[in-house]
Structures are given as C-alpha cells and as structure tokens.
Amino acid sequence: MISPYSIAFGPFTLHFPQRALTKNGEPVRLGSRALDILVVLVESAGTLMPTRDLCARVWADNVVDEGALRVHLSALRKALGDGVDGIRYIVNETGRGYRFAVPVSKSSAGPLAAPAPGGARTLPVKLARVIGRDEVIAGLTDQLPKRRLLTITGPGGMGKTTVALAIAHRFAEQTGTRALFVNFAPVSDASNAASTVASAVGVAVSTGDPVPDLIRTLADAPVLLVLDNCEHLIDAVAELAEQLLQAAPGVHLLVTSREPLRSEGESVHRLAALPSPDSGTALSTNQASEYPAIALFVDRANAANDTFALTEANATAVGDICRRLDGIPLAIEFAAARVGLMDVHAIAARLDDRFALLTQGRRTALPRQQTLRATLDWSYELLQPQEQQVLRRLSVMRASFDMSEAAAVARCEALDELAVFDATTGLIAKSLISCDVGDSPLPYRLLDTTRHYAHLRLVEAGETDAVRRRHAQHCCQVFADPAAAWEGKAPREWLAIHSRRIDDIRAAFEWASREGGERHIAITLVIVTAPLWFHLSLPHEFLGLAEHAIAAVEGSDLAGTPEHVELLAAYGHALWHTRGPTPAMAQAFEHAYEAACRLADLGMEMRTLWGIWAQRILAGSYAESLPLAEHFSRLAAGTGDLSAVQTADHMKALSHHFLGDQREARSLIEDVIARDEDPIRANHANHAQVDGRIASMSLLMRILWLQGDRDRALALARECAALALEVDHDLSICYGLSIGSIPVAIWANDLAMARELTGRLRERTRQRGLSYWDKWAESFAALANARPVAPHGATLMQLEVFASAGSPSCVNALIAAGRLDQPSWCRDLLAERHDASNAAAATPREFS
Numbered sequence: 017m018i019s020p021y022s023i024a025f026g027p028f029t030l031h032f033p034q035r036a037l038t039k040n041g042e043p044v045r046l047g048s049r050a051l052d053i054l055v056v057l058v059e060s061a062g063t064l065m066p067t068r069d070l071c072a073r074v075w076a077d078n079v080v081d082e083g084a085l086r087v088h089l090s091a092l093r094k095a096l097g098d099g100v101d102g103i104r105y106i107v108n109e110t111g112r113g114y115r116f117a118v119p120v121s122k123s124s125a126g127p128l129a130a131p132a133p134g135g136a137r138t139l140p141v142k143l144a145r146v147i148g149r150d151e152v153i154a155g156l157t158d159q160l161p162k163r164r165l166l167t168i169t170g171p172g173g174m175g176k177t178t179v180a181l182a183i184a185h186r187f188a189e190q191t192g193t194r195a196l197f198v199n200f201a202p203v204s205d206a207s208n209a210a211s212t213v214a215s216a217v218g219v220a221v222s223t224g225d226p227v228p229d230l231i232r233t234l235a236d237a238p239v240l241l242v243l244d245n246c247e248h249l250i251d252a253v254a255e256l257a258e259q260l261l262q263a264a265p266g267v268h269l270l271v272t273s274r275e276p277l278r279s280e281g282e283s284v285h286r287l288a289a290l291p292s293p294d295s296g297t298a299l300s301t302n303q304a305s306e307y308p309a310i311a312l313f314v315d316r317a318n319a320a321n322d323t324f325a326l327t328e329a330n331a332t333a334v335g336d337i338c339r340r341l342d343g344i345p346l347a348i349e350f351a352a353a354r355v356g357l358m359d360v361h362a363i364a365a366r367l368d369d370r371f372a373l374l375t376q377g378r379r380t381a382l383p384r385q386q387t388l389r390a391t392l393d394w395s396y397e398l399l400q401p402q403e404q405q406v407l408r409r410l411s412v413m414r415a416s417f418d419m420s421e422a423a424a425v426a427r428c429e430a431l432d433e434l435a436v437f438d439a440t441t442g443l444i445a446k447s448l449i450s451c452d453v454g455d456s457p458l459p460y461r462l463l464d465t466t467r468h469y470a471h472l473r474l475v476e477a478g479e480t481d482a483v484r485r486r487h488a489q490h491c492c493q494v495f496a497d498p499a500a501a502w503e504g505k506a507p508r509e510w511l512a513i514h515s516r517r518i519d520d521i522r523a524a525f526e527w528a529s530r531e532g533g534e535r536h537i538a539i540t541l542v543i544v545t546a547p548l549w550f551h552l553s554l555p556h557e558f559l560g561l562a563e564h565a566i567a568a569v570e571g572s573d574l575a576g577t578p579e580h581v582e583l584l585a586a587y588g589h590a591l592w593h594t595r596g597p598t599p600a601m602a603q604a605f606e607h608a609y610e611a612a613c614r615l616a617d618l619g620m621e622m623r624t625l626w627g628i629w630a631q632r633i634l635a636g637s638y639a640e641s642l643p644l645a646e647h648f649s650r651l652a653a654g655t656g657d658l659s660a661v662q663t664a665d666h667m668k669a670l671s672h673h674f675l676g677d678q679r680e681a682r683s684l685i686e687d688v689i690a691r692d693e694d695p696i697r698a699n700h701a702n703h704a705q706v707d708g709r710i711a712s713m714s715l716l717m718r719i720l721w722l723q724g725d726r727d728r729a730l731a732l733a734r735e736c737a738a739l740a741l742e743v744d745h746d747l748s749i750c751y752g753l754s755i756g757s758i759p760v761a762i763w764a765n766d767l768a769m770a771r772e773l774t775g776r777l778r779e780r781t782r783q784r785g786l787s788y789w790d791k792w793a794e795s796f797a798a799l800a801n802a803r804p805v806a807p808h809g810a811t812l813m814q815l816e817v818f819a820s821a822g823s824p825s826c827v828n829a830l831i832a833a834g835r836l837d838q839p840s841w842c843r844d845l846l847a848e849r850h851d852a853s854n855a856a857a858a859t860p861r862e863f864s
Contacts, residue, residue, distance in 0.1 A: 023058050025120045026103065028096065030058055036215070037095075048205045049074060050092040053085070057106060057116040066113040089114070139184050139197050139242070146182050147315055148290045148308025148345075149175065153182045156285060160187050160240070160268055163283040164261055167271040170287035171447040171463065172391040173346025176272035177244050179287060184242045184270060193268075194239045201245040206252035213241065213256065227259055234264040246273040247446070248398055254279045274395060275446040286447070289343030289463075293335040304331035309338035312345055316352035317360075324355050333364045340367050342463040350388055370468060392469040395448060405431065406439035407448055408477055411470035412487040414519035416458035424490040425483065457513050488524035488537045491517070495544035514548055521545050529564060536574075539565045543579050546586035550705035553746030555593040556785035562587040576611050581620050584608035588627045589705060593747060596788035596811055597634035605631060622651050622660060629667055633674060636812025639839060642671040662688055666712065673719060674813070676841045682719045688712055707748035710740050714756025721760055722841065733760040737773055746780040753777045754792035762799055762821045770800040799823065816842045819849075 023030045027040050035051060037044040046054070052074045057065060071085055089106065092098075098105045107117045146153070160166060160183070168176045181197070188195040198216045203209065214226045219233045241260075246253040254277040260267050261281060271277060276284045292309035293299060304310045304326060313334055317324040326334060337360065341347040347370075354363050354373065366373050371389040396404060409426040410417075417425075422440045423433040431439075440460070443449040448466055452459040462470065474480055494514065521541065528538035542558075542565040549558035566587060569580050588604035595601075605627030612620035629644040649664035669684035689712050713736040720729035733756060740752035753773050761770040774796040781790035795805045795818050805818045807829040816835075819826040820842050827849050830836075836846055 021122060023120050023122050025058065025061075025105070025116075025118050030054065035211070044095055045202075046095050047088065047091055048208050049088040050095065053088055054092055057114060058120055061116040061118075061120040064109060064113050064115045070114060139181060139188070139195055144319075145315060146178055147312040149179050149182065152179060152285075152287070153186060157183050157186045157190070159283070160270070161191075164267070165257055165269045165271070165277070165279060165282045167273060167276050167282055167284050168287050169273055169276055169284055169447055171344065171466065172274060172395050173344045173388070174287050174289065174447075175345040176287055178345070180242050180244060180270050180272045184240055187240055191238075194237070195242065196239065197242045197244065199244045200249055200253070203249060206249045209249050209252040210256050213243070217241075227256070231260065231263040234260065234267055236264070236266045238266040238268075240268045240270060243269060243271045246271055246277070247275055247395075250275060250277060253277060257282075274398075274448075290338070290345060290348070292338035292343045295336075295339060297332070297335060299331040299335050301326055301328055301331050304335055307335065307338065309341075309343045309348060310334055313338055313348050313352045316349045317355040320353050320356040330360045333360045336364050337367065340364075340464055341370070342465050344463070344465060346391060347388055347465055368468075370465065371472070388465070389469070392466065395446065396469070396473065399446070399448075400439070400442065402431065402435055403439045403442050403446075404473070405477075406436055407443055407466075407470045408474040408479065409483045410440075410443075410449070410462060411467050411474050412484050412523065413462065414467075414523050415516045416452070416456065416461040418458050418460065421458075421490065422460065424493075425487050428482075458516060484524070484527045485534065485537075487520070488528045488534065488541065491521055491524045492537060492540045492544055495548065515552055518548065518552060518554075521548070525561060535568050539568055539574060539583070540579065543582045543586065546582070546589075547705065550589060550593075550747060551745075553780070553784055555590040555747070558586070559590040559594050562590055576614070578615060578617060578620065581608045581611045581615070581617070581624065584611075585620075585624050585627055588624075588631070592630065592634065593750075593786055593788060596791070597631045602628065602631040602635075618651065618655065622648060622655075625651070626663065626667070629671075633670055634811060634813055636816070636835075636838075636840075638671060638674040642668070642675065645671045658691070662691060662708075666708075666715075670715060673715060674841050675839050676843065678719050678722050678841075681715070682723070685712055685715050685719065689716065705747060706751040707740070707743050707745060710736060710743065710748050710752040711755075713739070714752050717756050717760050721763055726764060729760050730764050730766065733757040733764075734769070737776075741776065746784050746786070749780050750777065750786060750789040750792075754789060754796075758792075758796050759817050759821065762796070767800050770796060774800055795823075816840065820845055824849075 021032050023032070028044070029038050029041075030036075031038065035055060037046055037051065037054070053070065056070060056073045067082055067085065071082070074085070074088075093106060096105045097103070104117050107115050109115065156166065156168070156179075168180055170176050184195045184197070187193060196216050198213050200209065200212060203212050210226045210230065214230045217230065217233060217239075219226070219230050243253060243257070250273065253271070253273075257269055257271070257277055257279045261269065261279075276282060290307075290309035290312060292307050293304070305314070310326070310331075314324070314326050337351050338348055341351060351363055351367075351373075363373070371387070396407070399407065406422070406426045410422060412425060413421070419437060419440060423436045426436045426439075427433055440449065444451050444460065448462075450461050450463060452461075474483060494517065525538055525541050528534045528541060542561045546558065546562075549555060549561075562583065565583055569575055569583060574580050584604045585608045588601050588608070591598055591601040591604065605624050609621065609624035609628060612624050625644065625648050629641050629648060632638075632644060633641040645664065645667035648667055649661075652660035652664040665684045665688050669681045669688065672678075672684065673681035689709075692709060692712065713732055717729045717732040717736065720726075720732065736752050737757040740749045740757075743749070754777065758770055758773050758777065761767075761773065774793055778790065778793040778797070780786070781793050791810055791814060795810065795814065797803075798805045799818065799821045805823040805826055807815055807818070807823075807826050810818065810826070810829075812830070812833065812835065815826045815830050815833075819830055827846060830846055836843065840846075
C-alpha cells in the first residue's frame with residue numbers, strides 16, 4: 017500500500033491515497049474527472065501541462081476533445097473559488113496548456129480518519145421509527161450468516177435502505193461484526209464504485225486499481241458491507257461483489273437495488289409493499305390500525321400535525337390512500353406530510369393527480385426522493401429505450417396480465433414479440449413490473465403509482481390512441497365467443513381468470529365509446545363481455561353500457577346481425593336483475609328471438625327463447641310460459657346437448673310448479689338434480705346466470721313444502737342458503753334466498769332464520785343496485801317483523817309469495833288483478849282468504 021501523504025494549497029488539502037479534497041478540514045464535493053485533473057495539476061504544480069498530455073493523463077483509455085476538458089476544468093475552478101478575491105489557482109496559457117499557479121506543500125501527515133470499528137457506530141442512525149417490517153428484518157438478519165450476498169430489491173420508495181440499515185444494526189449488535197455503510201447514490205461514474213467502497217472502509221487507495229488494496233485490508237476479518245442504491249452502477253457493483261466475496265472470506269454484502277446484481281451466490285429478497293386494506297373495505301379504528309400501511313401513515317401524519325388522530329370518520333379514507341399508493345412507504349410518507357395542510361378526505365380525492373400532490377419530501381433527502389415524480393423519473397431514466405417504450409404502453413393495462421398480453425398491447429412494427437418479452441423481463445427485474453411468483457396465469461401487473469406515471473409518459477410520447485386501440489381490440493379477442501359462458505359451458509377457471517380483467521374492460525369501453533372513439537369496438541366489447549358482468553353480479557353497471565351500445569346499433573349496419581342479437585339478449589338479462597320482468601325485458605328478448613330465427617342460428621334462438629319464457633314466468637304469466645318451455649325442450653332434444661336438455665327440464669318444472677302441478681314439477685326437477693350430480697357441467701351457471709344447483713334446490717324446497725314434507729323443505733332451505741353464501745355470487749344469493757330459502761323460513765314461522773337471511777339478501781341488493789331483488793328483501797323484512805307489505809311495484813309472482821306469507825294487502829292486490837281466475841300454485845289459498853282479504857295480519861302465519 018502507498019504511504020499516506022497530503023498536498024496543501026491555500027485553505028485546501030488534497031489527501032492521498034484517498035484522493036479526497038478538504039477545505040479548512042471540511043470535505044469538498046468534486047466530480048471524478050475534475051478530481052483527476054486537480055491531482056495531475058497539483059502533482060506538477062508550477063509546471064506547464066500541455067493540453068494533450070493533460071487529456072492523456074486524465075482519460076488514459078479514451079480519446080476526448082478539448083471541449084470535455086474545459087467542462088470539467090470549469091467545475092473544478094468553481095469548486096476552488098478560482099478568481100475570487102483575485103486568487104487564481106489554474107492558469108491557461110493559450111494554445112499551450114494549463115499550469116497550477118499557487119504554491120503547494122507536501123507532507124507525510126496521516127490519512128483522513130477511517131471509519132471507526134465497532135459495529136453500529138459506523139452506520140447512519142435512523143431518526144424515524146421503522147414500521148411494518150419487523151418480520152422481514154428479523155428473518156433477513158437470521159439469513160445473513162448463511163448468505164454472504166443478500167440483495168434487497170423493490171421499486172423506488174419501498175423502503176429498501178430503511179430495512180437494510182435496520183438489518184445491519186441488528187446484525188452488528190447480535191454478532192459484534194463490524195458493519196459499514198456505502199452509499200452509491202451520489203456516485204455517477206461506475207469506475208469509482210471500488211474507490212467509494214475503499215473510502216468507506218478506510219483503505220488507502222492508489223491512483224490505480226483499488227481492489228487489491230481493499231481485499232488485503234478486509235482479508236479474513238468479519239465485516240458486513242451495506243452497499244446502498246446500486247441500480248445505476250449495477251454492472252460495476254456486481255463485478256466488485258464477486259471479487260470481494262471470492263478473495264475476502266470474512267466479507268458479507270447486504271445490497272439494495274431496484275434490480276438484482278445477478279452475481280454468483282446472490283440471494284434476492286423482493287421487498288413487498290406494506291399491507292393495506294382492500295378496495296371498498298369499511299374500517300373501524302381498531303381494524304385500520306392493524307394494517308402496517310395505515311400505521312405508517314398515522315405515525316408520519318402525527319409528525320406533520322400533532323393534532324391528527326385516526327378516527328371512525330377518517331379510517332376508511334386513510335385506508336383508501338394507502339391502498340391506492342400501493343402500500344409504498346415513501347409515497348405514504350409524502351401523503352401523510354400533507355396532513356399538515358389538508359384533510360385526509362381531500363388527499364384521497366386528489367390522488368388521481370398524485371404527482372402534483374405528493375411533493376413534500378424531506379429537504380435533506382436525495383433529490384430523487386423529494387417528490388413522488390422524481391422517484392419514478394430516476395427509475396425511468398435508467399431504462400433502455402425499448403424498456404421505456406414497453407412500460408409506457410403497458411400503462412393501459414389496469415389488471416394483471418401475462419406475457420402474450422403484454423406483447424399484444426406493446427408490440428408494433430419496430431418492436432416485435434421477442435423484443436417485448438425481453439423488455440418486460442427487464443422491467444420485472446428492475447421492479448417496475450410486479451410478478452406473482454405463484455401459479456397465477458396472469459402473473460404480472462403494474463403498481464397503481466407506476467401505472468399513473470407510465471401513462472403520463474405515454475401521453476408525452478403521443479402514443480395514447482394507438483396503444484389504447486390495441487388494448488381494446490385485445491379485450492375483444494379475449495372474450496371473442498361468449499356463447500359458452502351464456503350456456504354454462506365456460507370452465508370455472510376461465511371465469512375466475514377473466515374476472516380479473518373487469519377494470520381493463522371498463523377502461524377499454526371508456527376509450528372506445530368517447531366522442532370520436534371507435535364505436536364498433538365499443539359495441540363489440542359490450543357484447544362479448546356480457547356474461548362476465550353477470551358472473552361478477554354487476555348487471556346494473558352493464559345495463560348502462562348495453563343501453564349505450566343499443567343506441568349506437570340502431571340504424572347502423574349492425575342491426576339484425578348476430579352481434580345485435582347477443583346485445584339484445586344481454587340487455588334483457590340486465591333488465592331482469594335490475595328492474596324485473598318488465599315489458600322492456602320481453603321486448604328485448606322477442607326482438608332478439610325474431611332476428612335469431614331469421615339468421616337460422618339455433619343456439620341464439622334457444623337463448624333468446626329462454627329469455628321470453630323467463631319474462632313470462634317471472635311476470636306471473638304461467639300459462640304462457642309452459643308452451644314456451646315445451647318448445648325450448650323440442651329444440652334442445654334436437655341438439656343432443658345434455659346441458660340444453662337440463663335447462664329445458666328445469667324450465668318445464670318451474671312452469672308446472674307455478675301452474676300448480678307439483679307432482680310433475682317434482683319429477684322433472686328431481687331428474688335434473690340427479691343428472692347434475694354427474695360432473696358434466698363446466699360450471700354451475702345456467703341460462704339465468706345463477707348457480708344451477710341453487711336454482712334447483714330453490715324449486716324443490718317449495719314443492720316439498722306444498723306437498724306437506726315440511727321438515728325436509730326447511731332442511732333444504734338451510735342447506736341452500738349456506739351453499740349460496742358459500743358460492744358468494746350475488747345473483748345466485750338473490751335467487752336462492754328470494755325464491756326458495758326465505759319464503760320457506762317464513763312459511764315455517766322460523767322468523768329468526770328469515771330475518772338473518774333477509775339481512776344477507778339486502779346487503780347484496782343494495783350494494784349492486786338490484787332493484788328487482790331489493791323489492792323481495794324489503795317485503796321479506798316487513799313480513800318477518802310483522803309490518804305491512806307495500807304491494808306497489810311488486811310483480812304478480814312476488815305478490816303471490818307475500819300473500820302466501822300472510823300479507824292482506826298483497827292478497828287484495830292479487831284478487832283485484834283477477835288472479836282467482838288464473839291457474840296458479842296459490843289460487844286455493846287466495847280463494848280461502850277472499851273474505852278476509854282486507855284484514856291485517858299481526859304476524860306472519862304458517863302457510864298450510
């Protein structure tokens with residue numbers, strides 16, 4: 017090693033072999049090239065250094081022009097204060113070269129103080145409390161003795177440095193190992209990576225390669241080096257890490273970077289976001305405080321405003337902020353800093369403009385960590401051009417995606433599928449795309465904050481319409497054939513996977529249906545995704561899309577096409593679940609049926625015929641429903657499709673039940689149930705887009721009750737309710753509870769069960785805007801609590817159920833509608849109660 021010495025001039029001292037400049041004992045920050053120039057000039061003080069020779073000494077392996085030299089000389093003069101108070105340090109002799117013009121003195125004084133050994137004293141002290149990372153810190157600390165190279169990766173602002181320092185402090189305290197911190201954030205030149213580590217370790221560095229001296233100093237002595245912020249020097253740090261680990265057995269490296277080093281022996285821990293509540297979660301104060309993301313927000317908000325407190329009134333808003341900021345600690349801290357100026361509800365409302373809102377970083381933080389935008393700018397600028405392009409384009413993806421979808425959205429003539437694959441894997445490695453390492457078929461997604469940022473870049477690049485068009489077309493292709501889903505043949509896995517795409521569908525429709533958008537894409541999207549909206553129990557939201565699309569189709573070249581038929585049928589379904597069996601529902605299915613017959617499309621003909629039958633039976637036109645069911649049955653028999661035959665028998669069973677023929681209805685529905693035990697169906701959805709097993713149980717329990725098998729009916733009602741709630745499909749819950757379980761509970765006078773199930777029913781009807789099903793819930797609540805039922809707005813089928821449960825007003829309404837003269841499952845009951853139709857029932861009575 018070279019013996020330490022120093023060269024002093026004026027108030028400055030240049031220390032060797034550290035090559036560190038101080039002024040009056042205080043460090044002077046100087047770029048690496050400017051420092052190289054100073055060293056050359058100082059070491060030849062008083063002697064003219066020709067320009068060519070100076071460049072050759074400073075850029076030994078490169079050829080540069082004099083312009084580069086002048087740039088770094090300017091920075092050096094500025095750092096020295098050259099020319100201030102008439103003092104000139106560096107003089108230029110035009111056309112000849114440069115001379116260091118002040119006296120210098122060389123001494124053999126000792127080097128700058130090296131970091132003192134002793135574990136935690138050599139690490140920065142964290143002033144803020146670390147929240148939500150206890151398990152990670154403890155687990156990684158335990159791994160360090162076995163893993164000599166441990167890299168913590170994650171997006172910017174995830175808290176990698178915070179976690180690494182906490183691990184290092186704990187490891188040093190537990191083992192007595194010396195722990196040193198090396199911050200690469202201010203280092204811009206990869207060639208200075210090794211000398212930066214050497215300086216932190218206190219190794220005397222020569223002007224040549226510092227690695228041998230560094231290795232000799234470290235040798236076998238146990239030491240933990242925390243190498244922080246390595247992503248912009250990734251190749252140099254990876255090479256240095258391997259050199260140190262191979263030649264210095266006592267060294268352990270704890271690295272933080274937005275991407276792994278990919279060095280030999282590296283173990284990678286991807287730092288996860290802080291857990292935050294799911295969307296729409298209503299939180300009490302106690303529940304909210306259990307989420308680490310919320311705990312961090314509250315802690316930092318208290319620091320910004322000591323009057324802030326988490327309350328029942330603001331807990332949900334705080335949870336929403338943390339979720340929408342992806343549980344990223346830095347972003348949460350930025351938001352919490354705003355509490356000194358804004359209410360949390362106002363902060364939550366403005367998060368769509370998060371890059372303008374979240375600008376309150378610490379003044380002492382690195383520039384890239386002082387605003388949320390700057391944090392992502394840093395990551396973006398480190399990307400290759402193709403990676404930037406793919407990241408921008410993937411910002412249109414709202415949900416998770418796979419590699420083929422990334423290619424479908426991001427590729428273009430200049431960017432083929434392989435290039436998109438390479439760029440996407442690079443973005444995953446650099447923590448800009450999250451990856452589910454489990455068995456998810458859609459493993460990739462952009463964090464919401466990253467997506468917002470990338471979309472801003474997409475707009476800046478002028479690529480928005482082209483990329484969103486490809487995205488919308490891709491959504492149409494994914495759902496190209498909706499028939500299987502309508503008929504209950506789509507595999508459950510298919511429905512589960514595609515359920516995650518609903519936000520992509522919303523975004524694609526929003527773009528395609530805007531003024532000046534792509535009308536045909538918008539219409540196609542509504543048609544092909546219709547079954548998914550019902551699978552997710554979102555008919556109310558779908559209804560608005562369908563009405564928009566129908567208005568666009570009318571009078572266009574799409575009128576009367578198969579697409580138009582599908583649209584009308586889907587619209588009819590949406591009307592049923594939201595408004596009930598209205599004339600508009602009948603009209604939609606009838607028009608669709610007529611068009612399907614003209615097109616000679618048997619599958620469409622059957623689906624639309626089912627809709628006509630459903631409207632008739634739901635509206636109480638039971639006599640009209642039976643011929644329609646029998647016609648459907650004849651068509652189904654000709655197809656040889658067991659699923660269609662099952663549907664036909666179920667339709668006939670319902671028609672016979674409501675017409676009063678319980679023996680025939682029971683025979684049919686028991687055959688349906690027996691055949692359904694065979695795992696033939698791909699999923700439980702039937703033509704009504706409700707669970708087929710629940711629908712069958714609902715009918716059978718009614719028949720059993722009417723035939724006098726009360727105990728079995730009530731047991732089946734409980735079983736059906738439990739199954740419906742377990743399936744957790746809102747439309748199936750509405751059907752099973754309204755048509756089957758709650759009526760049987762009320763008929764059996766089990767009012768506790770009726771009240772509980774009615775509460776469950778109403779949760780779903782109000783949450784989804786299902787007005788038709790909410791009328792059932794409202795009236796059941798009245799019956800179970802001995803209140804009068806309001807018949808206004810109820811269908812004939814609903815009036816019959818409410819009348820059978822003891823509602824005098826509904827009995828009167830049915831008699832007024834002439835139902836005594838119509839065949840019906842409850843006509844005898846109406847006749848018995850004709851004389852007492854105006855009497856008020858004090859409590860619901862057992863139906864017998």
